[in-house]
Amino acid sequence: MFQWEDFDPGPPGPGEVRLKHEAIGVNYIDIYMRSGLYPVDELPFVPGREGAGIVVETGEGVTELQPDDRVAYAGPPGSYAEERNIAAERLVKLPGGIDFDIAASVMLQGMTARYLLKETYPVGPDTVLLIHGAAGGLGLLLTQWAVHLGAEVIGTAGSDEKTALALANGCAHAINYRTQDFVEAVAGITNGNGVDVVYDPIGKDTFPGSLICLRRRGMWVSFGQASGAIPPFDMGVLSQKKSLFVTRPSLFDYTDTREELVETANDLFAMLTAGHLKASPNHRYDLSQAAQAHRDLEARKTTGSIILLP
Numbered sequence: 448m449f450q451w452e453d454f455d456p457g458p459p460g461p462g463e464v465r466l467k468h469e470a471i472g473v474n475y476i477d478i479y480m481r482s483g484l485y486p487v488d489e490l491p492f493v494p495g496r497e498g499a500g501i502v503v504e505t506g507e508g509v510t511e512l513q514p515d516d517r518v519a520y521a522g523p524p525g526s527y528a529e530e531r532n533i534a535a536e537r538l539v540k541l542p543g544g545i546d547f548d549i550a551a552s553v554m555l556q557g558m559t560a561r562y563l564l565k566e567t568y569p570v571g572p573d574t575v576l577l578i579h580g581a582a583g584g585l586g587l588l589l590t591q592w593a594v595h596l597g598a599e600v601i602g603t604a605g606s607d608e609k610t611a612l613a614l615a616n617g618c619a620h621a622i623n624y625r626t627q628d629f630v631e632a633v634a635g636i637t638n639g640n641g642v643d644v645v646y647d648p649i650g651k652d653t654f655p656g657s658l659i660c661l662r663r664r665g666m667w668v669s670f671g672q673a674s675g676a677i678p679p680f681d682m683g684v685l686s687q688k689k690s691l692f693v694t695r696p697s698l699f700d701y702t703d704t705r706e707e708l709v710e711t712a713n714d715l716f717a718m719l720t721a722g723h724l725k726a727s728p729n730h731r732y733d734l735s736q737a738a739q740a741h742r743d744l745e746a747r748k749t750t751g752s753i754i755l756l757p
Contacts, residue, residue: 449481449738450491459506459532466518466533470551471526472497473732473740473753474584475648475673480524481741484676487524494737495526495755499541499550509535517541519712521555522699527737529757536705539712544720552728552752555698556585557715559670560592562701565714567694568644568666572597577633577645577660579653580673581618582609584752588724589646590617595723601636603629603653605747612750616725629653633660641665641689651675655684663689670696673747728754 459465477494479485499519502512512518518538525531541550564570570593578593580586581602593600594617602618604610610621622632633642641662647653650672657667669677685691702708718724729751732740736755743749 456532461507463506463532465504468500469547471755472551493525497521497555498526499547519550553726560588574598577601577642579649581613630656666692728752
């Protein structure tokens with residue numbers, strides 16, 4: 448359960464800065480960690496892996512940042528706090544044209560979209576892809592970025608309102624999975640050929656349908672489990688269903704080094720600055736209302752991204 452408490456992080460240690468949050472991102476990984484689906488190092492713990500704010504103080508050995516710098520991050524746990532200490536090497540400087548609330552809403556999801564589309568499966572003008580949860584924060588960014596790369600995007604969402612949002616953000620086709628069989632719909636849209644790649648943050652409810660939607664030697668990218676964990680399955684199914692590829696990637700393996708982090712973040716900032724990505728948090732909660740934000744996200748009452756305001 449969540450508990451709101453006073454806590455002083457103290458001065459930053461070597462290689463750290465003290466950061467004052469201006470906005471904090473809320474993501475499904477926070478729910479996974481809170482629920483115990485993803486392990487945490489110790490209890491109690493502070494959830495949250497994304498934020499944006501101002502450097503207050505620097506620790507010994509920090510040379511790239513100084514007080515009053517505008518920064519953002521996605522990765523180190525502990526963002527559900529007004530202030531925190533954090534390793535300076537995991538922070539990136541914010542360009543002047545990107546506000547704190549935008550940064551906090553797109554760092555994790557935007558950098559995830561970048562590696563999924565450019566590294567996990569290189570998407571281009573000939574790509575036909577399926578995005579589950581296309582009206583969520585990540586789904587909207589994935590769609591916009593994929594369309595910018597020239598791909599044809601099919602999206603699924605859980606209501607007519609959400610499918611309309613997916614279409615407005617670039618989906619060529621949007622499927623309401625509550626009223627349509629998405630497997631049959633994808634087969635009809637692709638004339639039975641299937642899609643090149645499926646991006647799937649949903650999990651149990653979209654398995655094994657996602658595999659059926661793929662073309663020969665297509666790739667299923669499973670990167671979340673909003674509906675529950677995917678059950679164990681026989682790997683032989685992949686050969687039976689047209690020699691498919693399956694991967695379960697994580698952003699943090701694509702931004703492990705300082706060079707990877709900076710390259711990925713700068714690519715995201717360039718897309719935002721050029722207007723190729725439109726991002727704005729659809730839901731704002733006070734930091735003290737984090738529990739309600741989680742309830743609404745789990746109940747799928749939200750669209751787009753969510754931020755907490757200290």
